Amino acid sequence: MSVQDDLAAVKRRLQDLEHTVEELERRVGTEQTSRSAPTGSRAQSMVTIPDAPYDSQKWTDTDDEGLGARDRHAP
Template sequence: MSLQDDLNAVRRNLDELTRKVEQLEQKAARQSPAGSSSPTPPGQGMVSIPDTPYDSAMWTDTDDEGLGARDRRAP
């Protein structure tokens, strides 16, 4: 294939991709119209993580990754 044939193939693929994306956007707009106040399904929302430090008591029986248990020396 020549360079021009390659460019034409890329152009056709890009046009097809653009059409598919537009179809998906239209379909998504029909399924959930803007301004609808439907609740977010469980497990689908954003989860906020507090800035406060974790309770150090949670980590008393854990191993340091790659180093082994806290009361033993690493190899």
């Protein structure tokens, strides 16, 4: 393929992408307008998390995120 062919193919793909994004924006816009006002059910499903520290006995066998287990060293 020549450079001109590559550029034409890229241009077509960009146009397809723009068309797809516009279509998605339209769909999202129609979904947002079709939804009704939120009801009070959302407030009922909320859970209050206490500020007290967690019981450390529950976390004895867990790994620190990305660091490995507490009693072992990373390789």
